[in-house]
Amino acid sequence: MSDDRRARAWAAAAAVVDPELPALTIADLGMLRDVTLAGDTIEVTITPSYTACPAMVVIGWEIEAALARAGLGPVRISTVLAPPWTSAWLSPEGRAKLAAAGIAPPPTAPADPGLFAVAAPACPRCASLATERISAFGATACKSLHRCLACREPFEAFKAHGDGSISNTASRDVLS
Numbered sequence: 615m616s617d618d619r620r621a622r623a624w625a626a627a628a629a630v631v632d633p634e635l636p637a638l639t640i641a642d643l644g645m646l647r648d649v650t651l652a653g654d655t656i657e658v659t660i661t662p663s664y665t666a667c668p669a670m671v672v673i674g675w676e677i678e679a680a681l682a683r684a685g686l687g688p689v690r691i692s693t694v695l696a697p698p699w700t701s702a703w704l705s706p707e708g709r710a711k712l713a714a715a716g717i718a719p720p721p722t723a724p725a726d727p728g729l730f731a732v733a734a735p736a737c738p739r740c741a742s743l744a745t746e747r748i749s750a751f752g753a754t755a756c757k758s759l760h761r762c763l764a765c766r767e768p769f770e771a772f773k774a775h776g777d778g779s780i781s782n783t784a785s786r787d788v789l790s
């Protein structure tokens with residue numbers, strides 16, 4: 615019975631979207647870390663991505679609302695900062711949704727953590743690797759703006775973020 619309640623709470627929380635990336639849920643982004651039961655209280659643990667703190671407040675409200683709609687509660691939102699979120703926590707579904715939205719997903723493995731070298735993202739339209747960066751910032755801070763030299767189309771890329779070496783091992787195994 616309590617396992618069922620936890621599973622329903624996880625499903626409700628997992629469906630909450632990031633207000634800055636409405637195509638992606640917090641589960642797609644790897645921000646939903648855990649759902650546990652503490653007596654009657656459902657504790658939802660989230661780790662903020664780099665999409666800024668105001669979004670985290672909204673996401674907290676959205677989780678509470680989603681669980682209330684599912685007839686679940688009371689809810690406590692717990693924010694955990696360590697280990698820090700990295701874009702390597704994006705789920706395969708999240709990466710596919712980014713690509714479907716015309717946004718190049720971040721590289722799965724940081725090329726060399728010792729350098730700030732960033733691999734050029736592939737064009738989400740024609741898959742060409744011949745792309746150039748136009749701007750470090752796209753419509754939101756988590757994306758950069760690029761142009762494909764093959765098909766000439768501009769596109770956004772989801773920035774790689776965080777130190778891959780301390781990321782969630784299970785998630786990285788799935789991604790690599």
Ligand SMILES: [Zn+2]
Pocket residue numbers: 737738739740741742762763764765766767
């Ligand atoms: Zn292209």
